[in-house]
Amino acid sequence: MEFRLEQKRQIVTEVPGPKSKEIAERRAKYVSASVGSALPSYIEQADGAVLRDVDGNQFIDFGSGIGVTTVGNSSPKVVKAIQETAAANTHLQINTAPYENYVDLCQKLTEITPGDFDKKAVLFNSGAEALENAVKIARKHTGRNAIVVFEHAFHGRTNLTMAMTSKNAPYKDGFGPFAPEVYRAPLSYPYRDAEGLTGAQAAARTIDMIDKQVGAKNVAAIIIEPLVGEGGFIVPAEGFLPALVEYAHENGIVFVSDEVQAGMCRTGKWFCSEWDGIEPDLVTSAKGIAGGMPLSAVIGRAEIMDASHPGGIGGTYSGNPIANAAALATIEAYEEEHLRDEALRIEQKIREILEPLVAELDVVGEVRGRGAMMAVELVTGADKTPNPELVKKVVADALAQGVLFLTCGTYGNVVRFLPPLVISDELLEDGLGVLVEAIRKHA
């Protein structure tokens, strides 16, 4: 594979450097203070698995812009598709003058989404917008109101999706009142659940809560991330998701898999729910779907997707032709470059380097995840008390040395790994080596 930028980390100034500092000064004056940034440097170019800042420093990208550039930063196929489509049309609008690549993309998405039944799709801009619309579709289809979501969930920052999101600060604090009819159920979190609790037992606990506190016949949708993202990269115990799907189907509830972060090749399958052998009624997709263009989708059972009256679902920019072309090129690259296999290679490498630390250091609680969606949970010791202070120190240390790690978790004590799938073993080893050293130093 060829890249514009040499695939290596390189620190040539202090971080942030002088040019970044000048931009930061203007930012403080003109950009709303409500927006935060993990990196103090300003990026000029991104290529493959490397980010280069305005001062010439290069960072290994373990974040992919929160799981977006899964196909690689500035993937050549995607860039070409964007350029060619932009030259033909910068905007077309599905509700007014339709165009072919909207249809092409929906067709492709229905082909790669799990489920042995007729499917249809509809396109939007952001992950939150996909979730909002999945709720609209499920409510219209069932004629019911209640939405069941989970502990540690993240579904977005709009009013309804804030209500669906679990963590107060920073996402919800002071932004209420929130949308009604959203109920929070217990999750399966093997590392923190009672030892030995099986997926089936955790599901029984969840179902009991739904039955007692909501009533199955009132529930329009159960919405869950099959690998919980912002909440801490939590993989539910085996059997948890299938039991919930079964319960949903017995009770006429729409089962929605929120694959905004875990979907689209990230975990080594097209969609993460394939790992659990489930066929969700609806899937929400975004992030890795379009190589960086703002695009999202709801894909699912044709009869549910058709429940709304024509014109009931839409949006000015939904399914922008440039974003659609980028998505088609991204999916092609995933196939042609066998990137699902690369996700599995990345998981193996991360496990090989980090798993030995669990036995060696009592601050390393667990290494978990699937494919290129992996994480390490840091604690203070055997009692598993979350250790967000250690996470902050470790991530700051890595940053100063040219490695960008993102954090997550309800308790802020998880370092997550979401590298582009084109990252080499060499870069993985280099970046994770820096992390291991930092954990040892601060443990």
Ligand code: PLZ
């Ligand atoms: N569903 C599972 O992970 C977005 C949040 C970044 P949007 N996750 C990144 C932040 O701090 O706002 C996400 C997700 C899952 C929905 C969303 C929302 O997707 O494209 O950010 O709206």
